[in-house]
Amino acid sequence: MADGADNIARAWWSATIEQFLATPLTVILGVLARRALQSHPVNHAAQLRAWQAQLGILSDALAKLPTGWRIVLEYPLLRLGQRLDAVIVSDRAIFVLEFKTLSGRFDAAARAQVLDYALDLQDFHAGSRDAMILPILIADTGNPARRQLQMAFTGAADVIEIRAAGLGALLHALSDHLPPGRIAIDAWEQAAYRPVPTIVDAAKMLYARHGVQEIAVARADTANLTRTTRAILDAIDRAKQNGEHVIVFVTGIPGAGKTLCGLNAVFGAETGAAFLTGNLPLVHVLREALAQDSAGTSGSIRQARQKTEAAIQGLTGFVRDNVDRATPPHERVIVFDEAQRAWDAAYGAKKFNLNDSEAALFLDIMAKHRDYAAVIALVGSGQEINTGEAGLGEWGRALAKRPAWRIYAAPGVIGDPEARQRLFDTAPAGITLDTALHLDTPIRSVNSTAGAPWVDAVLRGEAKEARDHARHGVPFYLTRSLEEMRQGLRLRARGQRRAGLVCSTGARRLMADGIWPDFPHLDAQAIANWFLKSFPADVRASDALEMPATQFACQGLELDYVGLCWGGDFVWQGKWQVRKFSGTKWQHPAGQDARAFRRNSYRVLMTRARYDTIICVPRGDAEDATREPYLLDQTADFLRQCGAQMLTNAAAKAPERLNLLL
Numbered sequence: 001m002a003d004g005a006d007n008i009a010r011a012w013w014s015a016t017i018e019q020f021l022a023t024p025l026t027v028i029l030g031v032l033a034r035r036a037l038q039s040h041p042v043n044h045a046a047q048l049r050a051w052q053a054q055l056g057i058l059s060d061a062l063a064k065l066p067t068g069w070r071i072v073l074e075y076p077l078l079r080l081g082q083r084l085d086a087v088i089v090s091d092r093a094i095f096v097l098e099f100k101t102l103s104g105r106f107d108a109a110a111r112a113q114v115l116d117y118a119l120d121l122q123d124f125h126a127g128s129r130d131a132m133i134l135p136i137l138i139a140d141t142g143n144p145a146r147r148q149l150q151m152a153f154t155g156a157a158d159v160i161e162i163r164a165a166g167l168g169a170l171l172h173a174l175s176d177h178l179p180p181g182r183i184a185i186d187a188w189e190q191a192a193y194r195p196v197p198t199i200v201d202a203a204k205m206l207y208a209r210h211g212v213q214e215i216a217v218a219r220a221d222t223a224n225l226t227r228t229t230r231a232i233l234d235a236i237d238r239a240k241q242n243g244e245h246v247i248v249f250v251t252g253i254p255g256a257g258k259t260l261c262g263l264n265a266v267f268g269a270e271t272g273a274a275f276l277t278g279n280l281p282l283v284h285v286l287r288e289a290l291a292q293d294s295a296g297t298s299g300s301i302r303q304a305r306q307k308t309e310a311a312i313q314g315l316t317g318f319v320r321d322n323v324d325r326a327t328p329p330h331e332r333v334i335v336f337d338e339a340q341r342a343w344d345a346a347y348g349a350k351k352f353n354l355n356d357s358e359a360a361l362f363l364d365i366m367a368k369h370r371d372y373a374a375v376i377a378l379v380g381s382g383q384e385i386n387t388g389e390a391g392l393g394e395w396g397r398a399l400a401k402r403p404a405w406r407i408y409a410a411p412g413v414i415g416d417p418e419a420r421q422r423l424f425d426t427a428p429a430g431i432t433l434d435t436a437l438h439l440d441t442p443i444r445s446v447n448s449t450a451g452a453p454w455v456d457a458v459l460r461g462e463a464k465e466a467r468d469h470a471r472h473g474v475p476f477y478l479t480r481s482l483e484e485m486r487q488g489l490r491l492r493a494r495g496q497r498r499a500g501l502v503c504s505t506g507a508r509r510l511m512a513d514g515i516w517p518d519f520p521h522l523d524a525q526a527i528a529n530w531f532l533k534s535f536p537a538d539v540r541a542s543d544a545l546e547m548p549a550t551q552f553a554c555q556g557l558e559l560d561y562v563g564l565c566w567g568g569d570f571v572w573q574g575k576w577q578v579r580k581f582s583g584t585k586w587q588h589p590a591g592q593d594a595r596a597f598r599r600n601s602y603r604v605l606m607t608r609a610r611y612d613t614i615i616c617v618p619r620g621d622a623e624d625a626t627r628e629p630y631l632l633d634q635t636a637d638f639l640r641q642c643g644a645q646m647l648t649n650a651a652a653k654a655p656e657r658l659n660l661l662l
Contacts, residue, residue, distance in 0.1 A: 012074035012083075014189055018067035025055045032074060046102075054085060054099045057138065061168035065175060066090070070185050077120050077195070084117055088171070089188045092178040093132040094121065095171065099139075101164055106142035111159045116495030118156035120195065123446055127191030129154075131183050134174065136160045138167055156494070196446050198610065199558055200289045200531075202260050206267040225257045225443065227436040232265050232376055235408050236333060239372040247363070247375040247399070249339070249392075249409040249423065250437050253452045254607040255444030258378040259556060262335035265376055266311060272330060277337035278315040282556040284524040285531045286312050292532075316352065319361055323354065328368035336362060338556065339377035340420065344390035357390060360398040363405060379413075381421060386552075386597060391420025400428070407431040410438035420596075444558055446610050450474050454643065455606045459599050461575050463641045470643025475612045478639050479647040482513060485563045485616040486545045488647050492561045492612055493543060499561040500530070500542030502605045505550045506598060507567020508581035509626045513618050515565045521553035531557060551601040554608050562609040566617040570602050571631045572638040586626060614647060615639060 012035040013028055020028075032051050036044060062071065070089040077084065088095040098114035100106075118135040121128040133156045137144075144161035162170050197205065232248055239246040252258045259282075266273045277283055287308045294304040315336070322329045336342070342358035349355060356364075366373040379392055392413060399405055411433045413423035427433065445451045450469045454476070457466035479485050493499035503510055507517045520526045526540070530549060533541040542549065548565055568586060571577050578598040579586040589595070606613060617636040620629035640646070 010075060010193070011072045011087075011189060014070060014072040016067060017062050017065055017069045017071055017088075020062060020071045021059065021067075025052075025059060028055060028073070035074070050099070050102050053101050057099070057101065057164045057167060058086065061171060062088075064168065064172055068185065070188065072189060075189075077117065077193075082117070089183065089185050090175070090181070091183050091185055092175065092181040093134050094118075094128050094183070094188075095174075096121065096133060096135045098135070098137050101138060101140050104139050104141070106137065106139045106144050106161050110137055110139065111161070112496050115156065115159050116497070119495045119497065122156045124195040125191060125193045127184070127188040131181065132178065133157065134160060136162060136167070136170070138162055138164055140164060196443055196610070198560075199259055199556075200285065203263050203267075203286050203290060204293045206260075206263050225261065225439065228257075228439055229261050229264050231408070231434055231436040232261060233268070236265070236374045239374050239406075243371045244406050245367055245369070245373050245404060246406045246408065247377060247395075248437065249377045249379055249395070249407070249413060250439070251379045251381065251410050251413060252439030253381050253442060254455075254603065255442040255452060255558070256439035257443050258380065258439060259337065260443075261439075262337060262376055262378050265333065266335055273333040273335075274310065274318070274331045275312045275335045275337065276315050276318050277312075277556070278341060279338055279556045280314060280524070281521055281527045281531075281553050282337070283312055283314055284527040285557055288524075288528040289532060315358070319352075319354070319358070319365070322365045322368075323361055326368075328370075328373075329365060332369060332372065333374045333376070334362075334366065335376040335378065337378050338380055339395065340379045340391050341386070341389040342394055344394055347390075357394050357398060359390070359395045360401070363398055363402055367402070367404070379421075392416075392423050393419055396423040400424075403428075403430060405430070408434060408437060410435055412438055442607075444607070444610055445475060448473070448475050451476070452607060455603060458606075458639070458642045459576070459603055461572075463638065466642035473645075474643055475609065476606075476639075476644045477612060477614045477647040478636060478644040479614060479616050480619050480636060482515070482565070482616050482618070484647060485565075485614045488614050489545060489561050489563050496534075497560040497611070498543055499545065499563065500559045501545055501548035501563045501565055502554055502608060503548040503550060503565040504567050504569055504598070504601050504605065505552065506569030506580060506601070507565065509568050509624075510565055510618070512621070512624065512627060513565075515548055517548065517550060517567070519547060519550045519553045521550060527553060551604045555604045558608050558610055560610045562605075562613045564605050564613055564615045566615055566632075566635065568627065568631070570598055572635040573631060577631075581626070584626070615644060 013031050015023065029048065029051055033044070033048060036047060058071065072087040072089065073085070075084040075087055084096060085099050086097040088097065096114060096118045098110065098117065100110050104110055114135040114137050118133045122133055132154060135156060137159055139161070140163055144163060160170065228250060232250065235246050235248045238244065250258050250261055262275055266275045287305065290308040290312070291304040294307065318329070343351070345355070345357045348357060348361070354361060362375060366375055377395065399407060407430060409423060409431065413421070414427050414433070415425055416422040442449055442452045450472070451474055454466050454469040454474045457469060477488065479488070489499040501515070503515055503517050505517050507515070510517055529538065529540040530542045530547070530553070535541040535544040539546065542559060545563065569579050569581065571579065576599065578589060578595045580589045580594070617632050617639070618627070620627040620632040622629055
């Protein structure tokens with residue numbers, strides 16, 4: 001019988017078409033039913049009816065296709081938490097089939113779903129990376145679109161819509177028209193599938209108790225993500241065994257997986273762990289996403305929200321609840337997100353009427369546990385963006401006064417030339433230095449590892465260094481037109497990929513171009529709507545491309561495609577000039593902190609995309625002294641010198657395509 005019934009690790013069932021046609025459909029149905037029972041609770045009666053219908057359609061449709069092609073049923077996509085209904089693997093193309101024959105219809109949501117499946121294979125499945133991938137939507141309700149299909153010879157094509165009765169003829173026609181390919185049919189299913197999940201997708205998987213080792217990444221050079229997680233868990237285990245108070249500093253460049261490691265430490269714990277962050281947008285988005293996902297299984301959104309609120313908390317609320325209590329907090333393990341943003345004592349006294357720095361208060365709160373406690377401090381490089389954020393040095397000063405704490409950190413935090421990134425000048429007693437605690441490979445960017453170092457070179461004004469990073473291309477594109485930027489984002493954000501606009505809060509004169517830099521980042525519902533809802537069903541969603549998120553709204557979060565609206569608060573004039581708009585004119589703020597915060601704000605904005613960032617530097621207006629064209633021209637020219645590609649030129653380099661009339 002089909003070799004796919006017993007020994008395929010990934011798909012629930014697979015075989016050649018010849019073997020599929022020779023196997024009784026009841027046997028295949030039985031295998032699928034057993035796998036469903038072993039996985040998670042579903043409506044088994046409805047699922048069995050759907051499978052019966054699908055197998056019948058496939059039996060008719062595959063009868064005249066080459067017998068050596070392969071049929072794969074229920075192939076899991078880890079990043080999306082979904083399974084593909086069916087994949088047909090040929091030497092010419094990969095056919096991704098999504099059935100909506102019992103209760104679904106031809107609609108935008110179904111098209112986006114199957115296209116996203118195809119894009120996932122394109123980006124993360126080694127056997128599909130250089131193949132033509134054809135997503136096919138099969139439904140019996142609604143009207144299938146008839147169109148001229150344009151297909152690149154590699155990658156995901158547009159969705160093909162067909163009724164069940166026409167599937168066989170469609171596959172036969174495609175087989176006749178597609179050129180012979182290079183796809184290794186027998187090796188396809190065993191090829192590596194290594195997704196790079198979004199932070200929301202990853203949180204959902206970790207919350208469901210999948211370990212970080214199951215969330216593979218698309219490049220072999222990011223193995224330190226697993227090593228870092230292991231180092232964190234080992235430190236917590238030693239604290240338990242020895243009755244110690246430990247603090248673990250996890251440093252890393254933007255997008256390297258620090259938050260992922262922190263969430264894994266929290267969700268992997270049995271009880272008494274919490275992820276704490278002062279980044280309220282991150283709190284709002286993760287809580288709501290996890291609650292909605294969990295409610296899909298438990299059925300109660302209220303209970304799901306209560307549970308996620310315990311796991312993901314705001315820093316300030318945790319401090320207020322525990323600072324004056326004699327008893328220790330419930331949590332023995334806390335993850336302190338963006339620890340470099342912890343405020344100093346002066347800011348704490350002014351803002352919260354508290355008498356010490358945030359670092360000191362947290363150490364004292366957790367020290368109330370008499371036996372063991374652990375603080376996991378996640379430290380971003382160069383991401384302090386607001387007044388009062390004291391950097392890593394504040395933690396060093398607090399720990400110097402509390403020598404009972406055992407410290408774990410990467411060697412780079414000792415003697416760093418940048419004061420905000422320096423924990424200690426020299427290593428004190430009681431510190432363990434471990435290179436595994438620094439994450440230096442970006443995993444947010446799916447197709448490029450050069451993005452983060454390119455951004456760093458640009459923001460330091462080092463054009464030659466930036467060009468060196470951009471030699472093999474960086475995912476940054478430049479335009480002077482907001483409309484062209486929006487068009488570029490919409491062309492790229494196919495399927496369920498997400499796009500959005502971002503800008504600096506200091507870019508006040510973007511209002512003249514219709515861009516309002518006042519996103520309500522403290523409004524939980526506005527944040528959740530922007531990151532989780534979808535356009536056109538909801539105009540509050542990021543992909544409506546109307547309201548830009550600011551650095552305060554998007555730090556720690558991400559989008560697939562980003563449109564960065566560059567403002568007059570950060571312009572190039574032989575070097576970067578930081579400006580603040582006051583009244584009717586720009587002013588140059590005094591003090592290094594203000595300049596560092598603005599530079600870091602643009603670092604945050606430039607590192608939010610998983611795929612491409614399109615930068616729009618507006619042309620300005622010669623009649624408006626607050627929108628000087630010459631400064632904006634110099635800024636755009638500098639970004640080009642650094643290696644940003646002009647968007648119009650990039651669009652002209654589209655791959656050769658095959659046209660079919662369907």
